[in-house]
Amino acid sequence: MEHEHMGVMASPSSMMSGSNGMMHHKMMMHMTFFWGTNAEVLFSEWPGSSTGMYYVCLLFVFALAVIVEWLSHCRLIKAGSSDVVCGLAQTFLHTIRVGLAYMVMLAVMSFNVGVFLVAVAGHTVGFLLFGSRVFKKPDPEDEKGSDLPPMSC
Numbered sequence: 001m002e003h004e005h006m007g008v009m010a011s012p013s014s015m016m017s018g019s020n021g022m023m024h025h026k027m028m029m030h031m032t033f034f035w036g037t038n039a040e041v042l043f044s045e046w047p048g049s050s051t052g053m054y055y056v057c058l059l060f061v062f063a064l065a066v067i068v069e070w071l072s073h074c075r076l077i078k079a080g081s082s083d084v085v086c087g088l089a090q091t092f093l094h095t096i097r098v099g100l101a102y103m104v105m106l107a108v109m110s111f112n113v114g115v116f117l118v119a120v121a122g123h124t125v126g127f128l129l130f131g132s133r134v135f136k137k138p139d140p141e142d143e144k145g146s147d148l149p150p151m152s153c
Contacts, residue, residue: 030110033111033112034112037049037114039054039057041110041112041115057115058115058118062122062125065119066126068100068104068123068126069129069131073131073146074146076089076093101151104122
């Protein structure tokens with residue numbers, strides 16, 4: 001049973017039946033962007049209504065986005081390693097990167113504007129630090145820029 005009203009939807013799992021048989025709303029899911037610290041991001045009832053935990057959540061999403069950018073531009077595999085070891089290491093790094101990128105995407109799907117902004121800021125700062133030429137000078141002998149290919153959409 002789903003109810004929609006002004007871009008807010010109650011999920012079936014958020015509807016609780018009381019002892020008198022009446023339905024009570026527990027938590028509302030937003031279906032449009034909204035400002036506010038009362039949100040549910042990634043995990044059930046997290047960060048909830050705690051403002052402090054909301055800021056921890058924002059820091060977590062920011063860090064995830066920075067790590068995704070770092071994994072997209074890092075050089076962890078040593079030159080001269082065997083093809084099998086390189087392939088397994090690349091596969092492992094790719095799995096971690098995609099998993100973290102999906103976590104950032106799911107966080108943004110909370111429709112919280114603050115979460116959206118820190119996700120974009122995290123990708124921006126991560127690219128600035130690890131992908132741009134500001135902090136990393138290009139090596140003329142290195143024809144390959146990172147261990148992993150660019151992420152495809």
